[in-house]
Amino acid sequence: MTMRHLHTPADVGPGTVTLCATSSQRWAHLPVDRILWADEALRDGFLERVRREVGDDDAPVEVIE
Structure with a gap:
């Protein structure tokens, strides 16, 4: 089962995007x-x-804007 976590506005700094990669643990x-x-x-x-x-190397990556 893939670990899930929530993103908040604090995860994205001014002028950036945040890449979030997740694996099983x-x-x-x-x-x-x-x-x-x-x-x-x-x-x-x-x-x-x-x-x-x-x-x-194959972990899914979410782009948080």
Whole structure:
């Protein structure tokens, strides 16, 4: 069963988006500057980084704006 948690406005800082990766037992947040996130060439790197934090290369990632 995938761990679930709620997001609040405090999870997203000014000028950022927050990437939330979840695996069966862990979750991780990665704040990313909106300008950098808008550059599609950089997105895969951010997604890989937050997935590494939970130890699952295929973990689903939610973008919180």
